[in-house]
Amino acid sequence: IVGGEDTNGYKLPWFALLHPPADATTPVCSGTLIDSRHVITAAHCFTLVKGHNNTAKFGVTLGIYNRCVKESTRRTFAVNNVVINPNFTSPTGNYDIAIITLNQATDYTPICLPGEVEKNLTNRVGEILGFGDTTEGDTTMPCTLQGAYIQIFAAEQCKESELPSQVPNPRILCAGVTGGGVDSCQGDSGGPLQVVDNGKFVLAGIVSYGFGCGKIGYPGIYTNVYYYLDWIEENIRLENRNGLAP
Numbered sequence: 001i002v003g004g005e006d007t008n009g010y011k012l013p014w015f016a017l018l019h020p021p022a023d024a025t026t027p028v029c030s031g032t033l034i035d036s037r038h039v040i041t042a043a044h045c046f047t048l049v050k051g052h053n054n055t056a057k058f059g060v061t062l063g064i065y066n067r068c069v070k071e072s073t074r075r076t077f078a079v080n081n082v083v084i085n086p087n088f089t090s091p092t093g094n095y096d097i098a099i100i101t102l103n104q105a106t107d108y109t110p111i112c113l114p115g116e117v118e119k120n121l122t123n124r125v126g127e128i129l130g131f132g133d134t135t136e137g138d139t140t141m142p143c144t145l146q147g148a149y150i151q152i153f154a155a156e157q158c159k160e161s162e163l164p165s166q167v168p169n170p171r172i173l174c175a176g177v178t179g180g181g182v183d184s185c186q187g188d189s190g191g192p193l194q195v196v197d198n199g200k201f202v203l204a205g206i207v208s209y210g211f212g213c214g215k216i217g218y219p220g221i222y223t224n225v226y227y228y229l230d231w232i233e234e235n236i237r238l239e240n241r242n243g244l245a246p
């Protein structure tokens with residue numbers, strides 16, 4: 001996160017760090033817990049090869065706020081299953097969504113999925129979270145989980161120059177601040193863009209893509225979770241019906 005601040009002092013139990021299986025503190029991507037066992041992340045965190053779902057690629061840690069100290073709030077899970085959106089082909093916001101099933105249920109509090117209010121997010125302010133780069137090109141990731149508030153722009157304001165796809169596009173949100181300098185960055189991918197409705201945190205977007213970090217006129221691109229509600233719910237339903245490998 002560029003232009004953010006420490007989130008120390010408040011709890012974000014749904015924030016999930018995706019990391020190498022044997023190394024729980026090196027950030028690769030993030031994700032967000034949506035129920036006791038499922039984490040939503042970006043498809044491009046796994047691979048660009050369509051249909052490839054590598055359950056061995058990541059460990060998933062919840063309750064991590066300062067990755068440089070040993071925290072008792074933390075717990076690391078293995079990945080039992082991964083569903084990558086079948087339409088995903090490139091990391092540009094289109095269909096950049098995947099569902100991770102943890103190897104066991106957790107009692108960390110999940111975030112809420114979007115409701116009807118999230119159908120139109122234009123001009124809403126949301127918060128992005130992550131352990132990604134705090135300056136573009138500087139890969140020294142921060143110890144503390146960073147958070148920053150950004151504004152969700154109208155789809156028409158998303159620059160076509162940073163998107164090979166058509167703009168406006170209902171599958172993406174673009175968000176940033178007018179003067180630049182506040183943005184998600186390398187290493188934040190898959191993490192939440194969260195908004196608050198009636199005191200409840202809601203997963204509005206997934207960090208997906210951008211032209212650099214914090215550049216004026218180039219807002220970050222986020223997967224619009226509202227658009228994928230049916231896909232998420234159907235896949236979780238199917239999994240519950242078919243049962244899980246132990």
Ligand code: 4AZ
Pocket residue numbers: 183184185186187188189207208209210211212213214219220221
């Ligand atoms: C990345 O490389 C990345 N400013 C993620 C988000 C943004 C840029 C880069 C958005 O993972």
